[in-house]
Amino acid sequence: MIEQRRADGSLRHLITLETLRRDEIEALLQRSQHFARGIGERPPTADTLQGVNIANLFTEPSTRTRVSFELAGRRLGAEVVNLEVQLSSRVKGESMLDTIYTLQALHFDVFVIRDAEPGVLAHVASHVAPRVSVLSAGEAHLSHPTQGLLDALTIRQHKGSLEALSIAIVGDIRHSRVARSAYQAFRILQAREIRIVAPPALMPDAQEFPGCPRFETLEDGLAGVDVVMMLRVQKERFAETAIPDGDEYFARYGLTPARLALARPDAIVMHPQPMNRGIEIDSAVADGPQSVIRAQVSNGVAVRMAVLESVAGGLTR
Amino acid sequence: MIEQRRADGSLRHLITLETLRRDEIEALLQRSQHFARGIGERPPTADTLQGVNIANLFTEPSTRTRVSFELAGRRLGAEVVNLEVQLSSRVKGESMLDTIYTLQALHFDVFVIRDAEPGVLAHVASHVAPRVSVLSAGEAHLSHPTQGLLDALTIRQHKGSLEALSIAIVGDIRHSRVARSAYQAFRILQAREIRIVAPPALMPDAQEFPGCPRFETLEDGLAGVDVVMMLRVQKERFAETAIPDGDEYFARYGLTPARLALARPDAIVMHPQPMNRGIEIDSAVADGPQSVIRAQVSNGVAVRMAVLESVAGGLTR
Amino acid sequence: MIEQRRADGSLRHLITLETLRRDEIEALLQRSQHFARGIGERPPTADTLQGVNIANLFTEPSTRTRVSFELAGRRLGAEVVNLEVQLSSRVKGESMLDTIYTLQALHFDVFVIRDAEPGVLAHVASHVAPRVSVLSAGEAHLSHPTQGLLDALTIRQHKGSLEALSIAIVGDIRHSRVARSAYQAFRILQAREIRIVAPPALMPDAQEFPGCPRFETLEDGLAGVDVVMMLRVQKERFAETAIPDGDEYFARYGLTPARLALARPDAIVMHPQPMNRGIEIDSAVADGPQSVIRAQVSNGVAVRMAVLESVAGGLTR
Numbered sequence: 001m002i003e004q005r006r007a008d009g010s011l012r013h014l015i016t017l018e019t020l021r022r023d024e025i026e027a028l029l030q031r032s033q034h035f036a037r038g039i040g041e042r043p044p045t046a047d048t049l050q051g052v053n054i055a056n057l058f059t060e061p062s063t064r065t066r067v068s069f070e071l072a073g074r075r076l077g078a079e080v081v082n083l084e085v086q087l088s089s090r091v092k093g094e095s096m097l098d099t100i101y102t103l104q105a106l107h108f109d110v111f112v113i114r115d116a117e118p119g120v121l122a123h124v125a126s127h128v129a130p131r132v133s134v135l136s137a138g139e140a141h142l143s144h145p146t147q148g149l150l151d152a153l154t155i156r157q158h159k160g161s162l163e164a165l166s167i168a169i170v171g172d173i174r175h176s177r178v179a180r181s182a183y184q185a186f187r188i189l190q191a192r193e194i195r196i197v198a199p200p201a202l203m204p205d206a207q208e209f210p211g212c213p214r215f216e217t218l219e220d221g222l223a224g225v226d227v228v229m230m231l232r233v234q235k236e237r238f239a240e241t242a243i244p245d246g247d248e249y250f251a252r253y254g255l256t257p258a259r260l261a262l263a264r265p266d267a268i269v270m271h272p273q274p275m276n277r278g279i280e281i282d283s284a285v286a287d288g289p290q291s292v293i294r295a296q297v298s299n300g301v302a303v304r305m306a307v308l309e310s311v312a313g314g315l316t317r
Numbered sequence: 318m319i320e321q322r323r324a325d326g327s328l329r330h331l332i333t334l335e336t337l338r339r340d341e342i343e344a345l346l347q348r349s350q351h352f353a354r355g356i357g358e359r360p361p362t363a364d365t366l367q368g369v370n371i372a373n374l375f376t377e378p379s380t381r382t383r384v385s386f387e388l389a390g391r392r393l394g395a396e397v398v399n400l401e402v403q404l405s406s407r408v409k410g411e412s413m414l415d416t417i418y419t420l421q422a423l424h425f426d427v428f429v430i431r432d433a434e435p436g437v438l439a440h441v442a443s444h445v446a447p448r449v450s451v452l453s454a455g456e457a458h459l460s461h462p463t464q465g466l467l468d469a470l471t472i473r474q475h476k477g478s479l480e481a482l483s484i485a486i487v488g489d490i491r492h493s494r495v496a497r498s499a500y501q502a503f504r505i506l507q508a509r510e511i512r513i514v515a516p517p518a519l520m521p522d523a524q525e526f527p528g529c530p531r532f533e534t535l536e537d538g539l540a541g542v543d544v545v546m547m548l549r550v551q552k553e554r555f556a557e558t559a560i561p562d563g564d565e566y567f568a569r570y571g572l573t574p575a576r577l578a579l580a581r582p583d584a585i586v587m588h589p590q591p592m593n594r595g596i597e598i599d600s601a602v603a604d605g606p607q608s609v610i611r612a613q614v615s616n617g618v619a620v621r622m623a624v625l626e627s628v629a630g631g632l633t634r
Numbered sequence: 635m636i637e638q639r640r641a642d643g644s645l646r647h648l649i650t651l652e653t654l655r656r657d658e659i660e661a662l663l664q665r666s667q668h669f670a671r672g673i674g675e676r677p678p679t680a681d682t683l684q685g686v687n688i689a690n691l692f693t694e695p696s697t698r699t700r701v702s703f704e705l706a707g708r709r710l711g712a713e714v715v716n717l718e719v720q721l722s723s724r725v726k727g728e729s730m731l732d733t734i735y736t737l738q739a740l741h742f743d744v745f746v747i748r749d750a751e752p753g754v755l756a757h758v759a760s761h762v763a764p765r766v767s768v769l770s771a772g773e774a775h776l777s778h779p780t781q782g783l784l785d786a787l788t789i790r791q792h793k794g795s796l797e798a799l800s801i802a803i804v805g806d807i808r809h810s811r812v813a814r815s816a817y818q819a820f821r822i823l824q825a826r827e828i829r830i831v832a833p834p835a836l837m838p839d840a841q842e843f844p845g846c847p848r849f850e851t852l853e854d855g856l857a858g859v860d861v862v863m864m865l866r867v868q869k870e871r872f873a874e875t876a877i878p879d880g881d882e883y884f885a886r887y888g889l890t891p892a893r894l895a896l897a898r899p900d901a902i903v904m905h906p907q908p909m910n911r912g913i914e915i916d917s918a919v920a921d922g923p924q925s926v927i928r929a930q931v932s933n934g935v936a937v938r939m940a941v942l943e944s945v946a947g948g949l950t951r
Contacts, residue, residue: 040448042632043424045368051679053705063400064419071370071423074396079708083697098909102698105931106705107677131674275415297422315676357765359949360741362685380717381736388687388740391713592732614739 002122011310013134015121017145017184025152025188031306032153036299043301047077052312055108056082057099058137059115064273064297065137065147069112072304078312081108100124104132110312114138133311141175146307147272148181150299152189154292155227157299158268162191168221168263170197171231171253171280174204178272179231183209197221199253201241202233218253222262229270230255233280246279256282260290268292319439328627330451332438334462334501342469342505348623349470353616360618364394369629372425373399374416375454376432381590381614382454382464386429389621395629398425417441421449427629431455450628458492463624464589465498467616469506471609472544474616475585479503483510485538485580488548488570488597489519490526495589496548500526514538516570518558519550535570539579546587547572550597563596573599577607585609636756645944647768649755651779651818659786659822662940666787669936673928677935681711686946689742690716691733692771693749698907698931699771699781703746706938712946715742734758738766744946748772767945775809780941781906782815784933786823788926789861791933792902796820800827802855802897805865805887805914806836807843812906813865817843831855833887835875836867852887856896863904864889867914880913890916894924902926 004013004020011024037043054073058066066082073080083103103111111128113121114137121143125134138144152162159165167186173179173196186194196203197215215221222228233249243249260269269281269291277283286293321330321337328341354360371390375383383399390397400420420428428445430438431454438460442451455461469479476482484503490496490513503511513521514532532538539545550566560566577586586598586608594600603610638647638654645658671677688707692700700716707714717737737745745762747755748771755777759768772778786796793799801820807813807830820828830838831849849855856862867883877883894903903915903925911917920927 037424039422039424040446041424042368043370051676053677063416067398067400067423070398071396079705081701081704083701095911098907098911099697101928102907102931105673105928106701106935107671107673107675107932129674273415273419277412277415294418294422297419298424301423354741356739356741357763358741359685360687380733384715384717384740387715388713590732590736594729594732611735611739614736615741618740 002125010314011307013125014145014307014311015125015134015136015139016143017148017181017188020188022188022190025149025185028149028303028306028310029153029156031309032149032299032303033157035302035305036153036157037302039294039298043071043075044305045075045077048309048313049073049076049078052078052110052315053106053108054078054080054110054112054308054312055103056080056137057103057111057113058082058084065114065300068297068300069135069137069304072301072308073110075301076305076308078308096120096124097127100128104129109133109315110135110308112137116140118142131315135307135311138177141177142180144177144181146300146303147178148185149307150296150303151178151182151229151270151272152185153299153303154270154296155268157295158292159226162186162189165191165226166193166195166224167191167227167229168195168197168215168225169229169231170218170221170255172202172233172237173198173209173231174202175234175237176231182229183212187211195221195225199241199243202237218255218259219262222259225263226267227270228255228260228263228267230281232272232274232276246276250279254278254280254282255285257284257288260285270296273297319442327631328624330442331462331624331628332442332451332453332456333460334465334498334505337505339505339507342466342502345466345620345623345627346470346473348626349466349616349620350474352619352622353470353474354619356611356615360388360392362392362394365626365630366390366393366395366632369395369427369632370423370425371395371397371427371429371625371629372420373397373454374428374430375399375401382431382617385614385617386452386454386621389618389625390427392618393622393625395625413437413441414444417445421446426450426632427452427625429454433457435459448632452624452628455494458494459497461494461498463617463620464495465502466624467613467620468495468499468546468587468589469502470616470620471587471613472585474612475609476543479506479508482508482543483512483541484508484544484546485512485514485532485542486546486548487514487535487538487572489550489554490515490548491519491521492551492554493548499546500529504528512538512542516558516560519554535572535576536579539576542580542584544585544587545572545577545580547598549589549591549593563593567596571595571597571599572602574601574605577602587613590614636759644948645941647759648779648941648945649759649768649770649773650777651782651815651822654822656822656824659783659819662783662937662944663787663790665940665943666783666933666937667791669939670787670791670933671936673932677705677709678939679709679711682943682947683707683710683712683949686712686744686949687740687742688712688714688744688746688942688946689737690714690771691737691745691747692716692718699748699934702931702934703769703771703938706935706942707744709935710939710942712942730754730758731761734762738763743767743949744769744942746771750774752776765949769941769945772811775811776814778811778815780934780937781812782819783941784930784937785812785816785863785904785906786819787933787937788904788930789902791929792926793860796823796825799825799860800829800858801825801861801863802829802831802849802859803863803865804831804852804855804889806867806871807832807865808836808838809868809871810865816863817846821845829855829859833875833877836871852889852893853896856893859897860901861904862889862894862897862901864915866906866908866910880910884913888912888914888916889919891918891922894919904930907931
């Protein structure tokens with residue numbers, strides 16, 4: 001496993017939350033809260049990263065996460081360049097590593113990478129120059145650390161410490177990087193209980209998510225929880241399950257007001273987006289008073305500002 | 318119809334020119350003129366929109382209009398982010414409205430939207446937070462308000478008030494958002510006469526363009542006019558007409574020097590671009606002394622600066 | 635041939651190195667060296683081009699060169715806009731020249747153009763307004779002048795004056811704009827010897843590369859040289875040669891440590907990238923101590939800063 005810290009203990013890369021200590025995550029969340037603004041408020045700007053060069057390397061389409069990192073960098077004064085890696089270098093058969101060496105030679109300081117292939121992030125991080133940081137913006141089904149942080153931040157804003165909370169993660173856990181990073185964040189922050197709720201075919205392997213009670217029905221899984229974290233389900237996954245289509249998925253696993261009523265009355269509802277309304281979530285819930293889904297998006301920029309500042313803030317000194 | 322003004326009467330959205338008053342359009346044109354520069358001059362820059370975040374959302378390809386809005390925003394100090402909506406969120410089946418809520422949560426203040434589907438703009442405008450403005454960059458065949466304003470500005474620069482002028486709009490009026498917005502602008506500015514000139518199959522429905530004399534030949538339509546505004550014709554439209562191909566279209570509706578000679582000798586020639594040279598317009602006219610086609614492009618940036626400043630200038634206070 | 639200088643002798647366009655004088659190239663390289671930084675150092679920034687508008691027009695995909703020009707412009711304070719010309723205007727059948735007139739009307743001052751069609755660059759340069767500069771970012775198989783300059787800069791950094799040097803350019807010379815611009819730069823800088831080394835089918839026509847000794851084997855071509863400049867070979871070219879595939883190409887023309895040992899012991903190895911490792915170059919050479927391939931990338935930004943400043947620096951006065 002790649003070492004994410006510098007010799008002085010400061011954060012250099014962020015590829016997984018798994019190896020972070022509680023105090024490191026707490027510090028990132030505290031700094032994120034400093035950057036967080038409600039919808040309708042002015043976003044904060046600063047020149048902390050002036051002269052820092054950030055490359056956004058997305059090999060899968062993702063408006064939301066790409067723009068979130070772009071805004072986070074620009075609002076701190078950095079130069080951000082978007083590179084459609086799969087549309088340019090890769091079409092000529094260039095190796096990822098040569099691309100990375102090239103970007104380094106162009107004096108990029110931070111590489112924000114989304115890639116569908118497991119291990120690419122750590123491979124890159126183990127080859128970049130000491131000055132360069134690598135941030136994951138989503139890696140295969142494995143990891144999406146800034147999403148895990150923004151989920152934790154959103155819960156803390158509404159519920160305070162996670163130690164007293166029961167949290168249900170619901171849906172296609174098996175293929176979800178969002179679920180894995182959320183689990184890691186919540187575990188390190190010592191959430192009281194992290195439940196996973198999924199159809200049998202979409203449950204993760206037995207050794208994954210240690211310590212998490214598993215539920216195969218929403219009714220059982222949601223009973224009494226403080227936080228309901230829904231996941232996006234891909235239609236292509238239905239073929240792996242006994243569920244024929246979106247209507248049937250909704251009938252069995254869709255979050256409706258009636259099912260949400262099984263959770264604590266003050267439970268909050270989260271979703272990483274984009275949502276399949278009418279498949280994994282009812283619009284009445286998605287847009288209802290318990291939903292904090294839009295706050296998650298705002299928190300995403302705040303978390304990415306904190307992470308960027310943390311890994312690259314020292315470069316301008 | 319969506320209300321485009323705030324409670325204090327100031328302009329918040331610009332989706333259609335149809336409901337604007339003459340004094341509102343005059344004020345926008347006067348401010349546009351302040352930003353207008355001839356080709357070869359330095360464009361003006363300012364920091365009026367510093368800290369304002371603009372999202373360029375184009376679901377149809379359009380280099381010209383997208384870049385024009387991008388430059389307008391950047392030259393006023395705003396942050397502008399281009400989002401290829403159809404290439405990212407939409408491919409995952411995300412609804413436009415969720416995209417909008419997300420962009421709002423990312424603290425974008427202005428959404429510049431081009432969309433092929435009628436009603437999307439008003440739908441978005443009726444759902445955004447009070448702080449957010451929605452600007453049309455082209456809506457289906459219905460509306461392209463900043464194009465209408467830049468056309469009016471260009472005419473005023475060359476001819477002064479529109480009240481004494483006869484203006485011919487020529488070509489595929491039926492499918493043209495450019496024609497509709499130009500008509501609205503010219504009508505509100507009380508142009509003396511707005512003629513529409515088109516093959517029968519490309520004429521708009523009878524109740525549209527009220528008060529406009531209709532002509533089915535260029536020879537009749539151009540006689541004595543002050544302004545000739547040509548439209549782009551799509552080759553795919555020929556199938557709807559009795560015209561087999563581009564050569565025949567040019568023979569019957571192409572603007573040649575001989576036909577232009579039927580207009581007033583000081584008539585100006587306009588085209589929204591991109592031009593089909595040799596189909597709707599002869600190069601001798603497009604590049605000739607009466608053409609103001611390139612000035613239209615420059616005026617596009619000036620008009621968009623005025624509109625952006627008008628809707629978002631108050632946000633920085 | 636297009637005149638690249640203004641009436642006062644200053645550089646206005648850079649489409650080919652062929653007509654530049656030695657003192658002009660020396661001045662550009664000296665200024666490039668001012669902007670050059672080692673990998674791991676902070677890149678220089680300035681506001682020399684504040685208010686200058688640069689349009690990056692790439693009709694072929696090229697992450698490296700596009701980003702290099704973008705960073706060069708932004709690090710000098712210019713506004714840089716990327717336009718995917720083939721994805722927007724051209725799909726509607728718009729002519730290149732109308733695109734150029736439009737960009738001029740949008741007040742772009744510098745057009746950076748990559749195009750696969752010979753002559754497009756000169757055609758554009760002969761039509762733009764006096765204020766506007768045209769820079770080649772690669773033209774067909776003909777020319778890639780900033781690449782030629784960065785190659786010369788890289789050699790000078792490691793070897794000083796070119797006058798004492800023997801340089802071998804190796805690979806698909808016939809189709810290579812990199813080879814042609816390098817040859818022009820090296821000839822003007824009076825390199826002692828410029829060898830071209832290629833399979834017979836990939837040799838240029840006899841009248842091209844005058845004065846260059848020609849070699850058909852690497853073993854002969856590399857003997858005693860100071861600089862080995864490898865070119866990328868396209869797999870599609872094998873059909874034109876007697877070489878069936880990449881393995882056979884590597885067996886005959888791949889740069890291995892053993893073959894490199896035929897050159898001078900202090901010879902440097904260059905490659906314009908992206909590299910086909912295992913086809914034209916062995917990884918042990920590409921990543922070895924004699925390789926200056928990554929320095930070439932850094933020098934690319936420095937050279938483009940010098941060229942942009944040279945053609946557009948006067949605009950802000």
